[in-house]
Amino acid sequence: MGFSTRGFSDDEDIELHLHPHWLVFAKPALTIVLGLILASASTQIADTAEWYETVLMYASLVLSGLGLLRLIGRLFTWSTTHFVVTTDRVIYQRGLFGRQRLEIPLQRVNNVLFEQSFLERLVNAGDVIVESGADDRDVVFDNTPDPEFVQAKIQRAVRALDRR
Numbered sequence: 001m002g003f004s005t006r007g008f009s010d011d012e013d014i015e016l017h018l019h020p021h022w023l024v025f026a027k028p029a030l031t032i033v034l035g036l037i038l039a040s041a042s043t044q045i046a047d048t049a050e051w052y053e054t055v056l057m058y059a060s061l062v063l064s065g066l067g068l069l070r071l072i073g074r075l076f077t078w079s080t081t082h083f084v085v086t087t088d089r090v091i092y093q094r095g096l097f098g099r100q101r102l103e104i105p106l107q108r109v110n111n112v113l114f115e116q117s118f119l120e121r122l123v124n125a126g127d128v129i130v131e132s133g134a135d136d137r138d139v140v141f142d143n144t145p146d147p148e149f150v151q152a153k154i155q156r157a158v159r160a161l162d163r164r
Helices: 022-044 051-079 118-123 147-163
Strands: 014-018 082-086 089-094 100-105 109-115 125-132 139-145
Touching (some): 082 147, 109 147, 118 125, 125 147, 139 147
Antiparallel strands (some): 014 082, 089 100, 109 125, 125 139
C-alpha cells in the first residue's frame, strides 16, 4: 500500500520516506529455519520410524508453518508502515484496513534522539525519538533504518523551516 500525499500543501515535499528496518523479519525467519532444521534432524535420528520421531517432525513443520504465517503478517505490517519526513512535518502511518496516522509539525519538534543496541548497531537499525512541545511524552519510532541519518534529516528539515 502506497503512501498518500493527498493532504499535503502545494509547496510541501517529501524529504525522506522509509519502512521499518528488515530486522523485523529476523525472528519469523529464524523460526522457519529452526523448524526446518528440527524436521530434517528428526528424520535423521534413527532408521526406524518411531512415534517420537514422527511427533517431532510434525511439531517442527508446525513451528515452521507458524513462522511462515508470522513472516507474512510482518510483511503486511512492514509494507503498510511508513515513516515520512516532509518539509513541514514528521509523519508515522500504519495500517491496511484500519489506519493510524501521527503527524508532528516541524515547528513543534524540540529535540531528536536515536538509540541503538549492540545488535542494532551491527545492522544499522534503531529507534528515533522525537521530543515535541505538544505534550509531555516523547514519540518513539522503533525499528528505523539508519537512525543517525534520520535524526540528521529531521534536524536539517527543522533548520530549513526556521530559515523560511
